[in-house]
Amino acid sequence: xRPIIHFLTLSIVAAATMVAQEVIxxxxxxxxVLLAQRWAEVYMSKHQDVTIQVTxxxxxxxxxxxxxxxxxxxxxxxxxxxxxxxxxxxxxxxxGVEIKAAKDGLSVYVNEANPVKELxxxxxxxxxxxxxxxxxxxxxDEARIILYSRENNSGTYVYFKDNILEGKDYAPNTQSLPxxxxxxxxxxxxxxxxxYGGAAxxxxxxxxxxxxxxxxxxxxxxxENVRSGAYPMTRFLYMYVRTRPTGSAKxxxxxxxxxxxxxxxxxxGYFPLR
Amino acid sequence: xxxxxxxAAILLGAGLLSSAAAQEDSTVAAxxxxxxxxKGEAEGLQEMFAEVKNAVDALKKLKLSGYIQAQFQxxxxxxxxxxxxxxxxxxxxxxxxxxxxxxxxQYTNDLTFSTAVLxxxxxxxxxxxxxxxLGIRDPWTKFVGLTAGVFDRPFGFEISYSSGSRENxxxxxxxxxxxxxxxxxxxxLEVLPAEVLFEGEWLSYLNLRAGFxxxxxxxxxxxxxxxxFIGRLGFEFPFAEQNLAIDGGVSLYRGSARxxxxxxxxxxxxxxxFVVDSTATNLGxxxxxxxxxxxxxxxxxxxxxxxxxxxxxxIQGSQPSTGTDNRVYSTATADLYRxxxxxxxxxxxxxxxxxxxxxxxxxEFDPNTKVSGVNVGATPTARLTDQDLKYTTLGVGYxxxxxxxxxxxxxxxxxxxxxxxxAATGALASFxxxxxxxxxxxxxxxxx
Numbered sequence: 001x002r003p004i005i006h007f008l009t010l011s012i013v014a015a016a017t018m019v020a021q022e023v024i025x026x027x028x029x030x031x032x033v034l035l036a037q038r039w040a041e042v043y044m045s046k047h048q049d050v051t052i053q054v055t056x057x058x059x060x061x062x063x064x065x066x067x068x069x070x071x072x073x074x075x076x077x078x079x080x081x082x083x084x085x086x087x088x089x090x091x092x093x094x095x096g097v098e099i100k101a102a103k104d105g106l107s108v109y110v111n112e113a114n115p116v117k118e119l120x121x122x123x124x125x126x127x128x129x130x131x132x133x134x135x136x137x138x139x140x141d142e143a144r145i146i147l148y149s150r151e152n153n154s155g156t157y158v159y160f161k162d163n164i165l166e167g168k169d170y171a172p173n174t175q176s177l178p179x180x181x182x183x184x185x186x187x188x189x190x191x192x193x194x195x196y197g198g199a200a201x202x203x204x205x206x207x208x209x210x211x212x213x214x215x216x217x218x219x220x221x222x223x224e225n226v227r228s229g230a231y232p233m234t235r236f237l238y239m240y241v242r243t244r245p246t247g248s249a250k251x252x253x254x255x256x257x258x259x260x261x262x263x264x265x266x267x268x269g270y271f272p273l274r
Numbered sequence: 275x276x277x278x279x280x281x282a283a284i285l286l287g288a289g290l291l292s293s294a295a296a297q298e299d300s301t302v303a304a305x306x307x308x309x310x311x312x313k314g315e316a317e318g319l320q321e322m323f324a325e326v327k328n329a330v331d332a333l334k335k336l337k338l339s340g341y342i343q344a345q346f347q348x349x350x351x352x353x354x355x356x357x358x359x360x361x362x363x364x365x366x367x368x369x370x371x372x373x374x375x376x377x378x379x380q381y382t383n384d385l386t387f388s389t390a391v392l393x394x395x396x397x398x399x400x401x402x403x404x405x406x407x408l409g410i411r412d413p414w415t416k417f418v419g420l421t422a423g424v425f426d427r428p429f430g431f432e433i434s435y436s437s438g439s440r441e442n443x444x445x446x447x448x449x450x451x452x453x454x455x456x457x458x459x460x461x462x463l464e465v466l467p468a469e470v471l472f473e474g475e476w477l478s479y480l481n482l483r484a485g486f487x488x489x490x491x492x493x494x495x496x497x498x499x500x501x502x503f504i505g506r507l508g509f510e511f512p513f514a515e516q517n518l519a520i521d522g523g524v525s526l527y528r529g530s531a532r533x534x535x536x537x538x539x540x541x542x543x544x545x546x547x548f549v550v551d552s553t554a555t556n557l558g559x560x561x562x563x564x565x566x567x568x569x570x571x572x573x574x575x576x577x578x579x580x581x582x583x584x585x586x587x588x589i590q591g592s593q594p595s596t597g598t599d600n601r602v603y604s605t606a607t608a609d610l611y612r613x614x615x616x617x618x619x620x621x622x623x624x625x626x627x628x629x630x631x632x633x634x635x636x637x638e639f640d641p642n643t644k645v646s647g648v649n650v651g652a653t654p655t656a657r658l659t660d661q662d663l664k665y666t667t668l669g670v671g672y673x674x675x676x677x678x679x680x681x682x683x684x685x686x687x688x689x690x691x692x693x694x695x696x697a698a699t700g701a702l703a704s705f706x707x708x709x710x711x712x713x714x715x716x717x718x719x720x721x722x
Contacts, residue, residue, distance in 0.1 A: 068678040069628050082468035082478045085512060085519075090439055093573050093581025093625050095512055095519050152384075167416075167470075242628070243575050244517065 022248040026054045028062020028075035029155050030179045031198040032237050035102065035268045036075050039256055042264055050248050056179075059155025066240055067091060072249055074240040077104065077155030077198070078162075092242050099239040101256055103271040104198050105221035106159065106233040107207040109184060111191040116140040118209040118218035121232055125164055127194060130171025135192065147174040148183045148195035156180065159235055160196055198270070226271045237270065335384075338722075340377040340393075341438040345717035346370050350710040357447045357667075358687045358713040372397045373717065374437055376404065387411035391425075403493065404457065419464040421485070424492050427458050428483035428506045429525040430587050431569040432619075441623050441673060443685050443715050446637040447665055448589055448617030451601050452565060460487030460501070468510060481508045489529045489563065490604055497604060500560060502529025506567075517575040525567035530560035531594040531602060537609040539597065539657060541644035547656035548597075548611060561610060563602060565591030580625035588618035593641070600641040600661040613662070614643045631673040633685075640664040647691075650705070651698020660705050664692040671715075683717040 026036050033056035040052035057065075062074035067087045080088075080096065088096045108124055110116055116139055119127075126132040127145055136142045149170055150157040157176075161167065177183050180197030187193040188205045209218035212232040225231035245253050255261050262272035346368070349356065353364040359373055375396040382389040393405035407423025426434045432445050433456045444450070462485025467477040484505030488496040508523030536557040539548040569587040576582050593615045594603040603610050619637035626632065642662040650658040671685030689712055694705035 069675065070678050081470075082510070082512075083466075083470075086468065086510065089519055089573050089581075089583075090435075092628075093583040093623055094575045095514055095517055095573065097517065098514065243580055244577070246578070 022049060023051045023053065024073065024249055024252055025071045026052060026073045026075060027057060027065045027071035029059045029077040029237070030056040030150075031059075031077040031104065031154075031156050032056075032075040032102075035237070035265060035270055038264050038268055039261060042260075043252060043255055047251075050252065052252065058151070058153035059158070060153035063240070066096065066242060069242075072241065073253075075101075076238045076240060077235065078159045079236075079238060080240060088242065094243050097241050097244055099241070099253060099257070100236045100273060101239045102237040102262075102265040103226055103273060104235055104237050105226035105231050105271065106156065106196060106198065106235060107221045108210065108233070109187045109195045109197065109205045109207060111187055111189075111193055112206050113191045114140060114206070116208065117206075118211060120211040120214055121164065122213065124210070125166070128160075128165055128170055128174065129168055130173065143192045146190050146193045147171060148186045148190075148193055149174045149176050150180065150183065150197070151176045151178055156197060163235070164233070223266070223271055335381055337380045337382070338377070339380070340375075341719055341721040342375045343373040343437075343717055343719045344371070345373050345443070345715055347716075348714045350712045354709070354711040354713075356689075356711060356713055357450050358444055358715060373443070376438070378405065387413050387416065391423075415467075416470045417465060417467045419466065420461065421464060422461045424457050424459050425462075426456055427453055427460075427487065427504050427527075428462055428464075428485065429453065429504050429527055429565070430506065430567045430589070431523070431571060431585065432587060438719065438721050441631060441633045441683075442621065442635050442669060442671065443683060443717055446587075446617070446619040446635065446639070447667060448615075448619070448637065448639040451639060451641065452589065452591075452593065452615070452617075454601055455492045457492035458487040458489065458502075458504075459492070459496075460504075461485050462504075479509055479511055481510070482506070483508075487529075489531070489602075491602075494604060498530065498532035498560060500530055500532075502527065502563065504529075519573040520570070521573075522568070522570040525565075525569070525589075527563065527565040527567075527591065529563040531563055531604065531610065532558060532560050533594075533603075533610045534558075534606045535609050538612065539609060540612045541614065541642050541662075543644040546645045546649040547653070548658065561594045561603075561612060562592045563594050565589050565615075576624075580627060582622070582624045585621040585623070586619065588616075590614075590616045595641075595661075597657055598659060598661060611657075613641055616640050616643050629675045631675075633669075633671045633673065635669045636666070637669075638664065638666045647693050647705075648695050650692075651695040651702040660691075660694070660702060663694065663705060666690045679720055679722060681719050681721075683715065683719070685715045685717070687713045687715070689713070 026040065033054065036054045040054050044050060044052055059076035059078055062071065062076055063080060063084050065071035066074040067084070080098065085095050088094065108119065114135070116135060119138060123132060123138050128147060132138060133145055134143065135145055161170065177186060183195035183197050184205055187195040207221050209220040210232050211218045219225040219231045221231050226234050239253065241249065262274065265272045347359060348368040349362050352367040353362055355361045362369065376393060377396065378391065378393040380389060380391045387410060389409045391405050391407050395402045395404045403424065405425055407421050407425040409419055409421045411419040432449050433453055462483055465482040468481060486501040487504055489502035490497055504527050506523045506525040508521065510519065510521040512519045533556055536552055536554050538551045538556045538561065540551065542549045567587065567589040571583060571585040573581060573583045593600065593613045595601060595611050595613055596603055596605060596608040597611050600613060617637070617639035619635055621635040623631060623633045645658055645662055647663055649656060650662050668688045669685060671683060674682045676682065690708055691705060693707060694702045696706055698706055
């Protein structure tokens with residue numbers, strides 16, 4: 001009889017624990033996925049009643065999930081488009097809430113063997129528009145430039161297109177790869193390759209120093225340069241929720257914005273808001 | 275002796291070393307071979323991946339979507355006329371039906387900014403065409419587009435609000451009367467900066483859709499040789515800090531219908547009857563089909579509860595129709611009746627958390643503003659029918675979103691008609707009081 005009582009007691013306790021466990025789902029930007037996982041790990045280690053499930057897929061995928069109601073929080077490395085807010089409005093009668101969670105210096109990578117050390121934003125634009133096609137045109141070796149990019153569901157792709165390419169289309173020979181890690185991997189193996197992505201993925205290849213224009217100084221994507229705004233390719237990383245956060249989601253977001261949460265940002269290689 | 279041992283030891287050592295080196299060489303050679311083999315396999319996989327990627331990229335251009343709405347409806351009385359999904363068959367007060375079964379195929383080529391859309395509706399009544407259009411966008415701004423084919427008329431808010439997304443099971447009565455089928459054959463120009471711009475750029479708050487249409491609806495051919503102009507100038511203002519959004523627009527319809535008989539009846543506000551004009555030259559003449567509409571949608575987030583929206587729309591205009599049908603005139607045999615129409619609706623939708631919504635809508639439609647209910651049935655020569663009576667409908671409902679595909683809708687329409695003259699006889703006699711035509715709808719929808 002006693003084992004049965006024990007089993008029942010344990011079942012009730014287990015059920016009660018399961019009921020008490022709060023689950024927060026986070027989906028979106030691949031650029032932010034490592035950061036989001038680290039945030040979740042640190043937060044869950046201190047709040048054992050909360051489970052945070054983090055998945056990537058790209059900013060566009062995260063925003064779609066937010067609109068479909070299949071994620072609580074969406075990570076995005078670009079601001080939501082007006083048309084996306086319209087869709088959110090249609091389903092939830094709400095514009096959504098935008099939270100700036102961290103800063104990122106978008107890096108331009110080349111292979112370590114490439115002698116080019118710096119580029120102007122104009123040169124980066126022309127390279128990705130297919131107007132500069134040889135490394136010699138920007139002070140490098142006589143070799144064709146091989147372009148690597150992210151796929152079009154990526155916020156980084158959209159940010160780069162809107163802000164660097166001024167809305168124009170990538171050169172048709174640009175190879176799109178799934179995830180910034182894949183871009184880094186491709187460039188590290190291709191001595192004529194060039195790619196771009198978040199600073200957190202920048203290990204193993206060289207990050208170029210960038211100049212706002214021909215007359216300005218070149219700045220590498222260091223914490224100081226990104227924070228001061230001297231590095232010309234700086235952006236915010238966002239979190240979106242459908243409505244003003246409450247309960248455990250609010251506590252989690254507040255923690256991310258706290259000094260403790262922002263120190264995690266630094267440990268991953270991104271830049272805190274303050 | 276010692277020298278001999280030393281030489282022997284050196285020879286043995288050299289032999290061992292050379293044997294070890296030979297063994298190492300063979301290991302290195304084997305490893306090299308393995309690496310070469312793996313490299314070959316990796317290259318093979320890379321080629322295969324490139325092939326698969328090309329195939330997937332081509333498939334990604336084609337998007338299939340759709341939804342199925344299955345429902346049970348119960349009416350207050352058998353055989354009633356209804357705008358809650360169509361009239362009930364005689365002697366039938368309840369029914370199960372597939373209200374909509376839509377499959378939409380959209381092929382988009384991002385490189386050329388062009389798209390083609392085909393949508394069909396499959397229900398127990400058969401298969402019908404809903405959309406068949408192509409669209410192209412300018413490659414420079416990417417927000418100016420041209421659409422041609424069968425598609426939604428660009429008028430007001432409710433027409434272009436998809437039936438799969440709409441909270442109320444059906445559109446309001448005025449839209450069902452003035453724009454049956456919602457779609458038409460035509461060409462339109464779209465300026466939609468919000469599709470590509472980010473918030474903050476002033477142009478992203480405005481939009482324009484306008485074009486020329488046959489005016490005959492989605493399935494009929496042109497019958498008057500004149501094209502109707504339909505257009506809407508809209509705005510969308512977000513106030514993110516307040517979590518408030520105010521959208522709206524002004525719409526215009528300027529068209530006509532060609533009379534196929536010489537008898538033209540016009541509702542007269544003084545005598546409260548239809549006055550006939552039988553001039554021979556009326557035959558083949560075009561009569562105005564003009565509407566003006568305004569619409570406004572306000573979205574706001576209520577603390578704790580969730581988002582709420584209030585959507586309202588009003589239309590006024592001239593409707594060429596027939597004596598027994600206040601919908602637009604498109605017949606080869608009946609006399610043309612000219613009516614002035616007016617209608618509006620107010621719709622409130624409250625989200626409760628992620629899965630629940632409660633809704634209420636009040637709509638009113640007066641198909642003949644020149645007369646009132648008391649004139650209908652007063653004298654048989656007035657030629658007024660039940661098609662000249664004003665209707666109001668109060669609908670209340672609840673929606674439960676089961677997951678991102680499935681939702682359940684429970685909705686009740688309370689329909690009130692303007693009462694006819696107490697002296698009314700024949701078919702009009704039943705309109706001397708409020709007709710029992712409320713409808714309860716229980717619907718489930720799967721969207722993919």
